[in-house]
Amino acid sequence: MTAEPPPTTVPSGIPALEATTPTPRAELPELLIITGMSGAGRTRAAAVLEDLDWYVVDNLPARLLPEVVGMMTRSAGGVQRLAAVVDVRGRELFGDLAEVVDTLRTAGIAYRILFLDASDQVLVQRFEAVRRPHPLQGEGRILDGIAAEREIMHSVRERADVVIDTSDLNVHDLARAVRLAVVGGDEDALRINVLSFGFKYGIPLDADHVADVRFLANPYWVTELRHLTGKDEPVRDYVLGLDGARVFVDRYAFALEPVLSGYVEEDKRYATIAVGCTGGKHRSVALSEALAAVLRERGHRVVVSHRDLGRE
Template sequence: MNAASGPTLVVVSGMSGSGKSIALHTLEDLGYYCVDNLPAELLPEFVRRLRASERAPERVAVAIDARTLGDLAEVPALLSQVGAQGVDPRLLFLEARNEVLLRRYADTRRRHPLSHLGLSLADAIALEWQALRPLRQIADILIDTSELNVHQMRRRILAEFGVSSAGLALLFESFAYRHGVPADADFVFDARVLPNPHWDARLRPLSGRDPEVREYLDGQPEVEQYVAQVQAFLDTWLPRLSSDTRSYVTVAFGCTGGRHRSAYLAERLARHFRACGWPEVATHHRELD
């Protein structure tokens, strides 16, 4: 962080299920130092410490939402304290219609952050709207994601905080077959034929993003053969789609739980295409994000 001009600080907030994780991951791809679920009361001290550090990042994004400890009604005052330090924070608020949020939770079968209160999903969403009202009222950027897919959400964030590429955008997604195939997938590859780290007690609680799981799968001959064949297919045919009218392509990998093999493959193929110079490559792990 430049002490003279101050850093770029984006506070990401909004409804659970509205795409906050996608926004935070996109900002991370843009070079932001990202912190998820920071207790709101720690924000001024967090910024002060970053500014005092010699190796502080120039751009920072912090997620503050219904999971955050403390009173969200105090956030406007906390942002004023941040502003007094010479930092001008921008608050990004994501939302979606209630019926859309209900459908997204039904599709992913994830628990709402407020479900621990013993509320129904509809009541938890209503309570979250009430808790987040003070943040929505002061939002600098308000995005309704009800009609947006993952690619469109990402492009909106790029349009607000970065430069969106004109070329074909690639999204590598992981999913669990037991929760259904992603509706917007252009290519779907089944990873259930590969060795499953789930049966290793040491690896079971981890995911395909963890180095231990990557090391295990990297050492499996079947995995190397699978990756080589899928990579060759995509290397051949994805460039030909660039001349089409489409602006993005989703490549999905599925396995039983959507945690190990599929996440590993999505991350590995994304690294490959970034190294090949594709201008916009993202990952999304439906069962993890």
């Protein structure tokens, strides 16, 4: 008789992941544990991950990680990238972290640990700048709290997949370092939304740049084009065939290059380029599509949306 395999044991007080049919590797959720020294930039790192469409949970007790990950694996079409901020604010529960990550590894859950650190001097300066005590300071000094935290964090730092020293980094440098460490360079590019609209419905509130293309003849006054839109070939050909249309698209794209490069340097991740005509149906739609095509040819990540298309 074949002996039954022994059950998987987990540390006391930590829920076991439910035994299920193995999930294909490509469908497993991705887990990033963000931890490190208080004042080293965990909040900023979490915000960067949110901007990259990760689901972020802040101040999660370590022992709840298997439970949250288990919910992710059982959720069809649910969260696939979870970033959990685990730190000494919940110090009574923080000691479970080392055992918890061993449990995750046994269960086949892929995870990485991102550890943020900084020198004692810098951490003291940051706490003094915001006039807040260190969470482990108690009745002592800020340095006492930092020393206590370093002792608690030592074993976790040794396990970290990535350690980022933020001592000499500003918020933009830190954001770039986190993106590079977590997702590489692919998601570091600026995301551009080219948005067509009609001036008679108002300028988009979130537009970073607004281009007015009402200098071109309006296809609305061409009977056979009136019922069509700028996404239809006859209107597109008509608009782009007008004097100045192609020149406008090419020169506007060229003029945007230093602006878009500057956005990347200043850690701006999204930009909305609004292109408007009278009703947002013909000229702005055709030129938005053309502008997006040129920007893509220049290597940018671009989506196109048409705010007022379909309005009467």
